[in-house]
Amino acid sequence: MNIINLKIKKRIKRLNNYYSKTTVKKIFTIVFIAQIFFFFLSQEASADNLIKANKTVEQMLVEAKQHATNTVNLDPNKRTKKIRLLIEKYININFMARATTGAFWRKATSAQKDKYEIVLLNQIINTIEVHLNTLSTLSYKTISTELRGKKLVYVRGLIEDPKKLKPSVNILWKLAANKQKSFLILDLEIENVSLVSSHKAETISILRKNKGNFNALINQLDKPK
Amino acid sequence: MKKFNSIFIILITSILLLSGCTNNINRTSETSDPFEKFNRKIFAFNKNIDEYVVKPISKKYVSTLPATARESINQHLYWMNLPQTIINSAFQLEIENTILASAKFMLNGLTLGFYDLDDKQTTINKKDFGSTLAKYNVPEGPFLMIPFLGPKNTRDFSGYILDKQNIANISSSKVDDIILLEVPINIVTVREKLSGTLESVYNSSDPYIKMRSFYIQNRRATVYNNEYNKFKDKEKDQAFEQLLQ
Numbered sequence: 001m002n003i004i005n006l007k008i009k010k011r012i013k014r015l016n017n018y019y020s021k022t023t024v025k026k027i028f029t030i031v032f033i034a035q036i037f038f039f040f041l042s043q044e045a046s047a048d049n050l051i052k053a054n055k056t057v058e059q060m061l062v063e064a065k066q067h068a069t070n071t072v073n074l075d076p077n078k079r080t081k082k083i084r085l086l087i088e089k090y091i092n093i094n095f096m097a098r099a100t101t102g103a104f105w106r107k108a109t110s111a112q113k114d115k116y117e118i119v120l121l122n123q124i125i126n127t128i129e130v131h132l133n134t135l136s137t138l139s140y141k142t143i144s145t146e147l148r149g150k151k152l153v154y155v156r157g158l159i160e161d162p163k164k165l166k167p168s169v170n171i172l173w174k175l176a177a178n179k180q181k182s183f184l185i186l187d188l189e190i191e192n193v194s195l196v197s198s199h200k201a202e203t204i205s206i207l208r209k210n211k212g213n214f215n216a217l218i219n220q221l222d223k224p225k
Numbered sequence: 226m227k228k229f230n231s232i233f234i235i236l237i238t239s240i241l242l243l244s245g246c247t248n249n250i251n252r253t254s255e256t257s258d259p260f261e262k263f264n265r266k267i268f269a270f271n272k273n274i275d276e277y278v279v280k281p282i283s284k285k286y287v288s289t290l291p292a293t294a295r296e297s298i299n300q301h302l303y304w305m306n307l308p309q310t311i312i313n314s315a316f317q318l319e320i321e322n323t324i325l326a327s328a329k330f331m332l333n334g335l336t337l338g339f340y341d342l343d344d345k346q347t348t349i350n351k352k353d354f355g356s357t358l359a360k361y362n363v364p365e366g367p368f369l370m371i372p373f374l375g376p377k378n379t380r381d382f383s384g385y386i387l388d389k390q391n392i393a394n395i396s397s398s399k400v401d402d403i404i405l406l407e408v409p410i411n412i413v414t415v416r417e418k419l420s421g422t423l424e425s426v427y428n429s430s431d432p433y434i435k436m437r438s439f440y441i442q443n444r445r446a447t448v449y450n451n452e453y454n455k456f457k458d459k460e461k462d463q464a465f466e467q468l469l470q
Contacts, residue, residue, distance in 0.1 A: 134421070192446030
């Protein structure tokens with residue numbers, strides 16, 4: 001029994017000597033340290049992304065509120081121009097255009113794509129203009145931020161009436177960083193209703209009725225209501 | 226009364242069978258709308274009723290009554306609907322929600338629900354028979370546009386009838402009279418709450434599709450459990466990630 005124990009101890013000693021002599025030990029140590037380093041780096045980067053995404057939403061709402069109060073007496077056309085700038089700064093229109101047309105996007109020509117983006121932007125402007133004055137009387141608070149997958153960031157918030165006369169509204173912003181690493185809004189869910197999904201249902205229905213004719217879609221969306 | 230009950234049972238059974246005619250779409254994002262043509266006609270009818278009758282009354286209601294009075298009426302209507310939540314939470318074995326809703330119903334009963342003595346501190350998940358049927362995996366069935374009631378899927382419509390039947394069975398004739406009075410008030414208050422949403426629906430290029438999409442998204446998210454919502458979110462995330470590449 002003692003002889004066997006001695007043999008095992010000798011083998012372990014030999015192995016220890018081998019690892020201490022070779023560079024394997026060094027490589028293992030370097031890889032281990034590098035892993036820890038990259039882990040913390042990625043954690044820091046994702047935390048940084050969460051903060052940036054949240055700041056984007058809050059900054060946009062501050063600017064929208066300022067815009068609502070500062071431009072009340074402005075000419076409607078000038079007001080619209082200012083809103084357009086605000087939207088272009090914070091919303092990823094190209095992404096929304098692709099997301100709302102699904103597989104039909106690939107079949108459209110570049111001129112049709114450009115025109116559809118303009119029409120979509122105008123629709124967003126109209127929607128925001130309708131609700132802007134109401135928005136300026138309400139308050140917003142962030143509830144949580146969450147990293148989803150590689151690029152997406154969810155920012156959940158609550159819109160409240162300071163006088164508590166209106167019920168609170170749950171909001172979910174979906175953001176992703178662009179090539180310049182600034183965060184842009186991809187979708188907005190109000191009480192679980194996604195704007196991209198509902199707009200997609202509408203555009204797909206029009207496109208299917210018109211056998212995928214993109215011009216028909218643009219004309220119908222551009223029609224004055 | 227017996228004749229009415231038998232008609233009622235036949236109606237519910239046929240609706241549930243109709244909802245079983247479609248595949249269980251709980252796990253897909255597809256919308257089953259085989260009656261689209263007919264639904265569009267009902268939608269146009271409802272829209273006219275809304276524009277020419279309900280909307281003007283709702284506007285008058287908002288301009289005449291002060292906000293605090295409207296809030297009290299909203300509170301009262303919410304309180305009147307709590308028994309429905311209590312019954313359905315119990316059916317769904319959501320004990321916490323049942324207890325909270327019962328406590329709130331009894332507490333606010335002191336003011337007939339016109340004033341919330343709890344000061345909106347307790348959050349109660351609204352439950353109806355449609356959500357109970359969903360809990361027991363009854364498929365949502367085809368999408369329907371009901372005259373005066375608006376969008377509903379087959380399962381929710383049968384749930385709605387059952388809920389109304391429950392309240393009628395447990396209430397006395399005097400309470401029935403109160404409900405008759407409250408129905409128009411309820412319609413007006415709901416119209417007031419949804420005015421912004423309805424405007425955006427009517428201003429869209431295909432209001433019917435927009436209404437259907439709003440209803441289905443909101444209903445699925447509130448009726449199904451967290452597991453389903455997580456699954457749906459994951460599905461959407463993957464689609465977004467693909468588009469971002």
